Amino acid sequence: MKDEDLRDLNLPNYEIPPELTGQLAITTLDRIYNFGRRSSLWPMMFGLACCAIEMICAQAGRYDMARFGMEVMRPSPRQSDVMIVAGTVTKKMVPAIIRLYNQMPEPKYVVAMGACASGGGPFKEGYNVVAGIDKFLPVDVYIPGCPPTPQALIHGMILLQQKIDRQSIKHVRWYDGKKEDAVAVPVPYLGPDLIDPRRIPEIKAKAAELAAQEQQIAPQQA
Amino acid sequence: MTTPAPAETLDLAARFPGAVSADTRPGYTGWIVTPEKLLEFAQFVRDELGYDYLVNLCAVDYLPENRMEVVYNVFKTTGGPGLTFKTWAPRTDPIEIPSVISIWPGADFQEREAWDLYGVKFIGHPDLRRILMWEGFEGHPMRKDWQEAFYDEDVKPFKRRWPDGKHVYAEKRAVYGDNINFKPGFDPEKWTPTDPEEALYKSLKKYKSETTDGIETDHIIVNMGPQHPSTHGVFRAVVVLDGETVVSLKPVMGYLHRNHEKIGERNTWLQNMPYTDRLDYFNSMTNNWGYALAVEKLMGIPVAERAEYIRVIMAELSRIQNHLILIGMLLNDLGAYFTPALYAFEERELILDVFEAVSGSRMMCNYFRFGGVVRDIDEDSLRKIKDLVFDRLPRKIEEFDRLLTENEIIVSRLKGVAPLTAEEAIAYSMAGPMLRASGVPYDIRRADPYGIYDRFDFDVAVRYNGDMYDRYLIRVDEMHQSIRILQQAVKSIPEGPIASQKPSYTTKVPPGESYGRVEGPKGELGFYLVSTGKPNPWRYHVRTPSFVNLTALEKMCIGTKIADFVAILGAVDIVLGELDR
Ligand code: SF4
Secondary structure (H helix, E strand, O other): OOHHHHHHHOOOOOOOOHHHOOOOOOOOHHHHHHHHHHOOOOEEOOEOOHHHHHHHHHHOOOOOHHHHOOOOOEOOHHHOOEEEEEOOOEOOOHHHHHHHHHHOOOOOEEEEEHHHHHHOHHHOOOOOEOOOHHHOOOOOEEEOOOOOOHHHHHHHHHHHHHHHHOOOOOOOHHHOHHHHHHHOOOOOEEOOOEEOHHHHHHHHHHHHHHHHHHHHHHHHHO | OOOOOOOOOOOHHHHOOOOEEEOOOOOOOOEEEOHHHHHHHHHHHHHOOOOOEEEEEEEEEEOOOOEEEEEEEEEOOOOOOOEEEEEEEEOOOOEEEEOOOOOOHHHHHHHHHHHHHHOEEEEOOOOOOOOOOOOOOOOOOOOOOOOOOOOOOOOOOOHHHOOOOOOOOHHHHOOOOOOOOOOOOOOOOOOOOOOOOHHHHHHOOOOOOOEEOOEEOOOEEEEEOOOOOOOOOOOEEEEEEEOOEEEEEEEEOOOOOOOHHHHHHHOOOOOHHHHHHOOOOOOHHHHHHHHHHHHHHHHOOOOOHHHHHHHHHHHHHHHHHHHHHHHHHHHHHHOOOOHHHHHHHHHHHHHHHHHHHHHOOOOOOOOEEOOEEOOOOOHHHHHHHHHHHHHHHHHHHHHHHHHHHOOHHHHHHHOOOOOOOHHHHHHOOOOOHHHHOOOOOOOHHHHOOOOOHHHOOOOOOOOOOOOHHHHHHHHHHHHHHHHHHHHHHHHHOOOOOOEOOOOOOOOOOOOEEEEEEEEEOOEEEEEEEEEOOOOOEEEEEEEOHHHHHHHHHHHHHOOOEHHHHHHHHHHHOOOHHHHHO
C-alpha cells in the first residue's frame, strides 16, 4: 500500500512508531470496511435504453471508470453491488428489474441514471412507462440528464461512494437480523395494467368507488 | 414477366372494377382496395407489376370517419418510386382485414403490431399475438379514443401548462394516483391471472425427438433475456433447443416500448424532432433526417443548399460510428471480450465530439429542422471533420480490417453461418446491410434518392453469400463508401444559409399523407405521417429497420448452435430504442 493511501485511512491519528510507518495503519472498523466497499463498486451489467450507451462510454477508454474502481460489470445480480438503472423503465420490464434487485445480495445500492429512471423523463406520459424507478426501489443517487454525460455518471458514482463512506456497521440494515424482509420488494405483475401488490387494497377501493359512481350516473340517464 | 407500365399511368381501378379506386383525398396518393379483393390485388401488384418488397405496413385510425385503415407501402427491389395502397374496415369490433403474410412474409411483425396497438384482426395470420404490450393488457392503446392514465388533452401544447406555466403533477390528477388504469369495479384479489406467456409457449413448435436406444430425448426451452448481457438491451428470445441446436425460436419484445407513436401524435410537428433522437440512439442524425424528410415532403418545401451538405456529412459520420460499434460489439458476442469494442469507442468519441460541437449534445443531437438544420458548422468543426475523413478514419478502418477480417476465429465462426438467400431477404422485408449482404444491391440512397446523394460518386456495397461473414464484410465496405462520400462532401460544401424557413415553433403542414424513407445505418428508416392540417400529426408511424429485420431471425437461427444465435442477433444490428419504440 502506498503511503498516501494509509494516511487517508489512518484517521484516528494515533502516533505510529517511526519504524512502522508505511506498514501499519490504525483506523476504525467502519472506515476500513467502507474503504473496501467503496473502492470496488461492482455495477450490474444492465442497460435499459439510451442512457446505457453513455454508461458504456463511461466504461470505455476515454472516461475510464476503472480509475475509481467501478469498472467490473457483472452480468449476474448475485455478484453486483450497485444497480445502475440506465434508461426508461417500462411496465413490461419492471417485474424483471424488481426480481433482479431482490436477487442482489446486501449491501446493495440503486443509482437512477437519467431523466427516465428518475421520473419518467420525456416518455413519462406513455401508457407503458413507469414514471421513475423510485416508485418501486429505494434510490440512493439520482443523476439528471437525458442522457447524463459519462462525467455526470462518474460524478453520481462518486456521490454514492461518499454515501458509503458515511455508513456505519452499527446501523446498516443488512446486519440487523430483524429487518431481513425490509429489503425484498414485492414483485409487481402484469394484469389489465401493472399491479403493485403493495397497492392492492387501494386499487380495489378506488375501482369500487368508480363503479359506484358509474351506477349512480346510469340510473339518472335511464 | 413483362415490363410493367409505371404505376402512375396504370389504371388499377379498371383492372379491378368495383374493388379498387384511386385515393382522391387531397394530399393522398395510391389506391384503396376492398378487403375482399386485397389478396388478389396484392398478388397482382407483386407478380405482375414487380413490387416485390413490402416496406411498411401500418394502421391508421380515422375516428371521425369511423374507419380503420391499413396502409401498405411497396417498392421494387430494382429501384424506383413505390406504390401505396390501403384497405379499410369500419371501426366496429372485430375489425377484420386479410393478412398479406402469404404474399409478403415480412408483414408478420408489422401485422402483429397493428393488432396489438389498433386491434386490427388479420385473418390468416398464423400467430397473431400481441407484440409490444403483454397478452392480457386492456385495450388497444393507439386508438384515438383510448386514453392513458396520465392523459391531459388530445394534443399539445397543453393549455393547463401554458402560458402561465402552472404545473400540476400528473400523479396528482390521475385517478389511481399513478400511471395505471383499471376498469371500474376491478378487483385485483378476485382477478384470475391469465398467464401472459401461455400463448407464447404454445406458439413455439415443440418437436419431440425420437427415442434412440431406449433413451427418450426431449427439448429444452431457454429464455434469453430480457436481462442478458448479449441481447444488446432488453430484448428477449425464447429458444427451443435440441442439445445445442436451435429448433425453434420466438423473439419477445416490448420491454422498451415507450409509446413513441402515441406521444408523437399528441406532440406538435416540431416537438417530435427530439423524440426521433431516441429511436435509434446511436444515430440520432439519421433519425432526424428521416422525419424531416417526411415532413418536408408534406409541406413541399425545399432544403437549403448548405444544409443538404451538412446533412450528408452528419449522416455518413453517423453511419461510420454505427458500423464501428457494430463490429466491436459483434466481436464481443463472439467472445473477444471488449478489446475491439474499446477501439471502436475510441473512434466513436471523436465523431461524437463533432456532433457535440455542432448540436450541443453527444447523442441526442436534435439537429435537423424542416428545410435545413438548426445551427451552422463552424470552421473548427469542419477542420475536425476534415482531419477525420482524410486521415484518421481511413487509417483506423484499415486497421480494423487488418486486425479482424482475416482472423482465423472470425472466419471460422462467421463463414457459412446462418445464410439468407436474396429471395428470402426480399420476402422477409430485410433492409439495409442485411439485405445487401444477401446479394440485393438495394440502397435507398441510389434506388430512391433523397437529399443530394445523386451528386456523389459512390458504390452500393453488395455481397453475395448472405452469411454472417458477408454481413461483417458489408459493414467494412460501407464504411469505405461513406468515407468516399464524406471526402467529396467536405470538399464541395458551399457557403450560404442553413435553412430555407424561418425558425418557428409552429409548423403549417397541409393535409395529406407522406412516407419519407432514408437509408439508415441499420436499414430503411421510414416515417409514415398523416396530417389533417392541424399543428399536430394525426398519424405518426415509424417503420424501423431493427423491428422489421428481426422477422427473419427465426428463419436464420433454426439449425444453428445456441452460441451462434448471439452472434446472429449481433449482426442484425438491433437497437432496442427503435425496435420497441
Ligand atoms: S433519460 Fe433520455 S437518454 Fe436516458 S433513457 Fe431516458 S430518453 Fe433515453
